[in-house]
Amino acid sequence: MIGEMDADSVVGYFRGKSILITGSTGFLGKVLVEKILRVQPDVKKLYLLIRAPDAESAKLRIQTEIIGREIFHVLKEKHGVQFNNFIEEKICPLVGDIIYENFGLDNVQLEELSKDIDVIVNGAATTNFFERF
Template identity: 65%
Template sequence: MVMVDGSLDAEKIAGYFKGKSILITGATGFLGKILVEKILRVQPDVRRIYLLVRAMDAHSAKQRVEAEVTDTELFCLLKEKHGKGGFELFVEEKVVPLAGDVVFENMGLDAPRLEELANEVDIIVNGAATTNFYERI
């Protein structure tokens, strides 16, 4: 991290994400959706943001990302900036929902998708957590 006068240089941090692809787990959680919105708002030149979400298939993953992430009030600034149709196109271009789960081997993803991620992803942010509050600590 770059420090300027004791504080983070936000411009350099935002610039770091330009042209990069990011895999985020836990994107439907409180911090995850804030991270997704912040990246899209301050660095719209991010290449792709892959969001691993618990879902049965690609269609369900897309629906979950829309309902729990991009269709939330948190994204109102981006919606205002792009307009409704423009926002939907922007998200479709940048955000790639992935049906999977970190508890499974290879996150529950098939070999071709894993290879795609290995070739594409520059940054991984693991924010996944269990929603079972009876699990062992």
């Protein structure tokens, strides 16, 4: 029973919270995004840091590399025709990259995010194999 109580308190904690997730296009990132949306649909917002040249490209990456994957089948069935509206309401793409200071976000974006984000989950990694350890 203690395990169930712990899981319930974690799920409850995410109600109404905004979460910044890096690495959401990776294997574990997709699993995390799906799990949060499935077990806590009352999460306020998931900000997904996406490496892309512009906002439209970031949205396309989210659609093809995250939301369009089979792991989201249960959520699609649960929400039916409202699935796209649910995703639009919950997921906010952020164009940026972990290799830059402040993810490459400008001061205005950082100021707005700092007011809204409750949790940061860093699941990103660089694919540059010449990085220093």
